[in-house]
Amino acid sequence: MRLAKTLLACALLAGPAFAADATGLEAGDIAVADSLRAKALAGSTAWSVVESLTTEVGPRLAGTEADARAVRWAEAKFKAMGFDKVYLEPVTFPVWLRQRERAEVLAPFPQPLVVTALGGSVGTGDAPIDAEVVEFATLDALKAAPEGSLAGKIAFISNRMVRFKDGRGYGPAVGARSNGAVEAARKGAVAIVIRSIGTSSNRFAHTGTMRYVPDVPRIPAAALSNPDADLLVHMLGRGRPVTLRLDISAETREAYTSHNVIGEITGRELPGEVVTIGGHLDSWDQGTGAIDDGAGVGITMAAGALIGELPQAPRRTIRVIAYANEEQGLYGGKAYADAREAAGEIDAHQLSAESDFGAGRVYALRAGVDPAAWPVIEKIGEVLAPLGVATEAGVGSPGPDVGPIVAKGATWAQLAQDGTDYFDYHHTPNDTLDKIDPKALDQQVAAYAVLAYLAAETAVDFGRVPAKTTP
Ligand SMILES: [Zn+2]
Secondary structure, three states, X not given: OHHHHHHHHHHHHHOHHHHHOOOOOOHHHHHHHHHHHHHHHOOOOHHHXXXXXXXXXXXXXXXXXXXXXXXXXXXXXXXXXXXXXXXXXXXXXXXXXXXXXXXXXXXXXXXXXXXXXXXXXXXXXXXXXXXXXXXXXOXXXXXOOOOOOOOOOEEEXXXXXXXXXXXXXXXXXHHHHHHHHHHHHHOOOOEEEEXXXXXXXXXXXXXXXXXXXXXXXXXXXXXXXXXXHHHHHHHHOOOOOOEEXXXXXXXXXXXXXXXXXXXXXXXXXXXXXXXXXXXXXXXXXXXXXXXXXXXXXXXXXXXXXXXXXXXXXXXXXXXXXXXXXXXXXXXXXXXXXXXXXXXXXXXXXXXXXXXXXXEOOEEEEEEEOOHHHHHHHXXXXXXXXXXXXXXXXXXXXXXXXXXXXXXXXXXXXXEEEOOOOHHHHOOOOOOOHHHXXXXXXXXXXXXXXXXXXXXXXXXXXXXXXXXXXXX
């Protein structure tokens, strides 16, 4: 239905030859996209946006006073960057606040360990937990332990995340963080520590969210730094019982309402149809949230603003979304998708993408669209090729906050980034501005600007993606 409407509009304005092209794009559109790419490469505003966010707001754990400041920051920044419509949408979630986190080996070789509480973890209570450590090589090994075998013990999963350019080491490793506490509690454990889900060799631990399930005791969960996980493995290798003291406290609060902050460049012909790009506004509490995900916010704000500076807006609306609370459960992405479904606006989404993989250069364009629209993706890929970006069919996935609307049928694109060092900094105190190369950020702005502009301009509709075909 939308396809017919779009093609009709274009046919009236541009003549039949326009609609005949499978890409729905004219030479003039490509020239505009080329100019956006060149302008971004010559120096974009993305780095200064991330500098502003990390300097003026800093860590912005969801539900904190800093979260509220970040929302005000984003609203003001969108306006200052010339977006012609800026608004907030409510996102409600429970609040978790880190307090104390300490660990030490009591025996046989007493010494302190560097540890951090996992997001969502309960505390250890009035007194620390002192218990013997039982090591498991993987989450699956823990699951295979006999019932009750961990009664009174602390489980330790020592699996090490593997480094890859595309970050594929994360998926197989992260289950230990997400589900380790539940599986350990099922075996009777009183707490769990895991090797950090991250590739840093620095002596700090990577945090990240974990979950509980009904009817399984809630036990404290923490991550050891990689070198401290090594240390514990070496001690356990002596074959003698190792006793660990874990001392964690965290505060949980009633539901808090934050906001998705949205800025738009209004489309000139089909303002009700949108191309969305964005990043998440919240961060973990230890670093300043520069790469996760100040970069994504900065890249997509800068790309949107660049399109806003064109003499003529693209056919459809460019919507840049700074999502609330991605880190603790994709709350912003879910709230956005639910609101669009309630309003009957899923079909209004031409294409959606999120930048949430740090600040490394983009190397691939991937997409989940109607096969009839694939020639448009290939055409966009041609404009991205000078950036070192390859077009890859049949692979990829939407960004985390885009996932919920894709599950409802919206189409997506992914600009895959080089994540070789992303997990050195991810969810650590080292997630700071100095890790970002401004020139790499400009390359990403160029890629997002080209993608968003051409997706908004093409006469072709990207259709819908059946939920079953999406990751
Ligand atoms: Zn992130």
